[in-house]
Amino acid sequence: MMAAYGGVMASVRSRRLVVIGAGVLGAAVAARLASAGTQVTLLDRDQPGRGASRWSFAWLNSNDKAPRRYHDLNHAGIRAWAELAPDLDGHAWYRPVGHLELATSVAGRAELQARVRRLTEWGYPARLIDPAEAAEIEPALRFPESGGAVAWFPGEGYVLTEPLIARLVARAASHGADVLTGEQGRVTGLDPGPGETLRVRTAAGAVLEADEVVCCAGRWVPELATMAGAACPVPLVDWDRPGATAPGLVVRVGPLASAGPVHLVHTPEVSLRPHSGGLLHLEAPDAAVDLHTPEPDLRRWAAALLRRAQQTVRGLIDARVEEFQVCVRPMPADGQSIVGRLPGAPGLYVAVTHSGVTLAAHLSRLIAAELTTGTAPAGTAPAGLAPYRPARFLTSPSPPASPPPSR
Ligand SMILES: Cc1cc2nc3c(=O)[nH]c(=O)nc-3n(C[C@H](O)[C@H](O)[C@H](O)COP(=O)(O)OP(=O)(O)OC[C@H]3O[C@@H](n4cnc5c(N)ncnc54)[C@H](O)[C@@H]3O)c2cc1C
Secondary structure, X not given: OEOOOOOOEOOOOOOEEEEEOOOHHHHHHHHHHHHOXXXXXXXXXXXXXXXXXXXXXXXXXXXXXXXXXXXHHHHHHHHHHHHHHXXXXXXXXXXXXXXEEEEOOHHXXXXXXXXXXXXXXXXXXXXXXXXXXXHHHOOOEOOOOOOOEEEEEOOOEEXXXXXXXXXXXXXXXXXXXXXXXXXXXXXXXXXXXXXXXXXXXXXXXXXXXEOEEEEOOHHHHHHHHHHOOOOOOOOXXXXXXXXXXXXXXXXXXXXXXXXXXXXXXXXXXXXXXXXXXXXXXXXXXXXXXXXXXXXHHHHHHHHHHHHHHHHHEOOOOOOEEEEEEEEEOOOEOOOOOEEEEOOOOOOEEEEEOOOHHHHHHHHHHHHHHHHXXXXXXXXXXOOOOHHHOOOHHHHOOOOOOOOOOOO
């Protein structure tokens, strides 16, 4: 029997899989596995979708990803959401609206032009447009009449992660997955069971026997890998010390006096997109905050981002900051996804990545196929997940010196 979702063959009901973490990645993996007929338990110590996924810019893109194979992986991620949306109430969360990017400095314009050239050569929808066309596409924005370069990426968009994750979790549950949250879902131990199995201990005192555990716990994956006694590191860019670069500031502002922007927009000063409830979601790469930044400094940054948006977006003059949050990108040390069975920890499969929103629909399809059939789904890249295995860090465990990419 072919599963209705994901194209993975059923007949795997006897394997017991536990997925840890109900962010966008874990929820998508659980939905794919359950739809394929696997017996799945999805665990989260919070309500689903309250980790990085909740505050993500959630831009679906492969706009500046290297090397080429990682670009292709992200491009496949964008297409995978387009395939899923019609079957998963996409109207509630899927926004394939396109993306406008403005560059004003000489260096910024040159970089944008070179990027558009490269992406076009790679078959990715991208073109430079003049300010008049940009104003037609997005009347809510003020573009400089001269001296700027504007690029249009019509294949990009964003998702609203909260309604999306709710639907992924509901999809998993409707195919028989058990979903446990709070203390019942908080994993406190991963101990070896018979053979290659794992015993998952929860804060509520339960012990779940699992043939395989898929750990999608975002920035907490290394902590859980350590619980399982893994010999192989899962190195992430530092996120908890002062000055760490993985945290970012998210600011949500409103209300808008007139019709607001409908596209995703990057200017040199601010990145923005519409959010639910008539709000705009704002970020800026130069907002230097971390988990230790004092509240008054966060408020000052939030006000600064609102001022920048007011200069760019019409109708924001009476807007105020509705919410702001420092949130952490789960960022692998070399910038690329870490996906696969963890050497030295039998029964433990890990999946942690930046750009997890872009990648979740596609990665979850690859992961579910690997765990259920042992093969890559038809039509996916021949290398599949091979370049992203955790074992690459057995030979080069050191984190990069450069800050994490912002895209
Ligand atoms: C500011 C910001 C902007 C971003 N912008 C983009 C973007 O534009 N496009 C894009 O594609 N990506 C973007 N990202 C990255 C993207 O949001 C993440 O890669 C993605 O959300 C990760 O999802 P996840 O499911 O792996 O992790 P998370 O959403 O963090 O979920 C992990 C879950 O694990 C649970 N958990 C942890 N420990 C335990 C435990 N012991 N027991 C049980 N449960 C546990 C947590 O409660 C959490 O729910 C951005 C991230 C940030 C922070």
